[in-house]
Amino acid sequence: MKILVPIKRVLDYNIKARVKSDQSGIDLNNVKMSINPFDEIAVEESVRLKEAGKASEIVVVSIGSEKAQDIIRSAMAIGADRGILITTEKAIDTEIEPLMVAKALKEIVAKENPDLVIMGKQAIDDDSNQTGQMLAALLEWGQGTFASKIDISDGKANVTREIDGGLETISIKLPAIITTDLRLNEPRYASLPNIMKAKKKQMDIMSLEELGVDTTPRLKVIKVSEPPVRQGGIKVENVEQLIDKLRNEAKVI
């Protein structure tokens, strides 16, 4: 079984996004960028499937700037076999839209013929939570979104999904798309020898234009602004004062 894992390079989750003064977007100059956490979970899950003898090859693919080579190398250090980088000059968080990404991924699926695509449920920059479901639609495949457990057997995937009411399990026919939730696994740290080995693995680079995907924007970002700031309140001395404030000042209890 071959697995394709789409990964996105995003502002590191520990870093607070700063809005540019001209309100055109987020300042991504000289800040730490990392693999989207959900995508790292997707890479880890694929590697575990390979270690369990269920997968034979793992290919990661990223659409982004030249710099996204770094996250492809980190995915390879965790255990991915091969990488594909699809380059674009467009702003990755505002100009590259999920539908475009899904269309580009569809082309890659046509070339690579994976049996399974595992990807993140959400990119933590645009917070769209769309691309996996869209790719499933374009391919007319089944989808197992927000997965916290995956079991593969007999050409099917049993996927336990984190839903608002609790957990749900569905069975989907392969090939299929699975999107990861936080509880699926805890990604490993890459060892130094594996980081060295990753440098020698194959990475193909092509441009988004070469893929022939329609990149006409459907959404126009008019502005990106700071959210209203919350006024910090006061510190109360003790429980009694807290209850009094809630009763008589805020009147919420």
Next chain:
Amino acid sequence: MSILILAEHDNVSLSANILNVVDAANKIGGDIHILIAGYNCGNVCEQAAKISGIDKVIKADAPELEHGLSENVAPIMVDMAGTYTHVLSAASTYGKNIMPRISALLDKQQISDIIEVESPDSFKRPIYAGNAIATVQSMDDIKIITVRASAFDKVDNEGGNAIIEDISSKGDSGLSEFVGQEISESERPELSSANIVVSGGRGVGSKEDFALIEKLADKLGAGVGASRAAVDAGYVPNDYQVGQTGKIVAPDLYIAIGISGAIQHLAGMKESKIIVAINKDEEAPIFSVADYGLVADLFDAVPEMIEKL
């Protein structure tokens, strides 16, 4: 303008978030229709027909629609969508699962998780865990939108008298199958719509001690939430998680106990009217958003609160 809303339900009752989605639809303006796709879901349709301001309820009732599988629900919507200018759903796990599938089949770019309607084609939505707000304008002829329920008011669930019309299912795609579910049962108010939420974090320390958080919640008639760390540690199930990638809440009162206040957690609760933080570390970032902060050991403060309330 004409708006189609995909409603979330369990074949017995309608999810309360529909009332907020209708409010968003009202702000766009136009005729509003609600689609109920389910099995033996007649009661749900009656509930939907009573919502104030609804013109029509469309019912697709078939065995393959019982569990809301995206592969079976999306084709019905795709077939109907051509006559609408907007298709809306709540940004719940139900809506998030199905709407992008519809969007891609129609070749439209979805607008996720809107918090404000600026005009029929422009919307505000949070990005980067709510650290920035993007105003986006859609160029698509049909706007596919998910709505952040907590950012909108609830319309009246009484007073409407919409007609109910039947529509046929597109059959079973054969791509996916429902196997089972574990739904958390609770007598407490539902987290996303509770007026008061009491949440516990890693500081609570264990599953056993989380009972303290629940006891306080029960004193206040509150819903119970948690940070990701508390869920990961197994103190509570996944559906308790509040935050960027969990549930978004905006109650009148949010009490964060033993929660440090990571941006991913703040993303899910910082629109609450009043925020209380109880934490033994006076430097904890949660205090920067709290209206009332209490620097204390939760194992002293919470039992005292339970006693004095």
